[in-house]
Amino acid sequence: MRTVIGLFNSVDEAEAAMADLTRLGLSPGEVGLLSPQKLTGPAATKLGMSPLDVAGLGSVGANPPMLRLLDSSNLERSSEGMTRALVRIGVPSADAAAYIDCVRRGGTLEAIALNDDKEAQALEIMRRRAGIGLQGAAGSEADIVIPIIEEELSVGKREFDAGGVRVSTHVSARPVAKTVSVIEERIKIERRVVDRPIDALDEAFRERALELKASAEEPLITKRAHVVEEIRIHKDRTERIETVKDALRHTEVDLAELPSERPATHEPLGR
DSSP: OEEEEEEESSHHHHHHHHHHHGGGTOOGGGOEEEEOSOOOTHHHHHHTOEEEEEBTTEEEEEOHHHHHHTTGGGOOSBHHHHHHHHHHTTOOHHHHHHHHHHHHTTOEEEEEEEOGGGHHHHHHHHHHHOSSSOOEEETSOOOOOOOOOBOOOOOOOOOOOOOOOOOOOOOOOOOOOOOOOOOBOOOOOOOOOOOOOOOTTSOTTOOOOOOOOOOBOOOOOOOOOOOOOOOOOOOOOOOOOOOOOOOOOBOOOOOOOOOOOOOOOOOOOOO
8 A cells, every 4th residue: 555645735635536536436425635725614525534633733734644644542732743743654754844844834735545556646746736836646666865954154143232422511609700890989978067157158047958869889690601621422334354264064975885795706617
């Protein structure tokens, strides 16, 4: 028995492939489906999907044939457990991890166990219908592909805060003293005792009123503001070349020829 696996972008594509597989004499009840897409109502009933909560995958749906293939009684409800379940039915571990990762990203996995004589036709249907380019037959002969990986160095730039200056101003006062000369007048009254006759120039018994005012000066303060200094702030921009050093990894493959177990050929001894 071979397990043929296909990956699809949607459940609808997987269902279309299921319909094509029935032309090979297969029953829809033999085709397993695993999908993270929400199936409710008639769609879920038609495909027989049951919900599974899988750590690392979230909520997925699987129909009875898929649960049988994955051996649901011993299934670990985690993405790693799903991967190991695929390995148990013959899927290479690297491919199994890739299939589960595609389901995590929204793909639908379809699998069917069938006889060798129908493998090629089923695989062709999977290839024709699959929207995701991972499909194959578990347990069949395949090429060994070793990816040669090499890192590339890409240098970008980011801007960061390199410090600066904060400028704030405030007003302060300092006491000052300055002298100024002021004039102040005072009125003094002096009374003197005199004894002299009234002459013709004196106006006796004339009423009069006199006013004599005194004046005084006081300091008057006026202030004028003027600029005595300036602080100018500006930025200087310079450009320099920096050399970035790192190590890039790459895959190296060592090929060694294995010894042959063919027995040595001996020339016949002289006749």
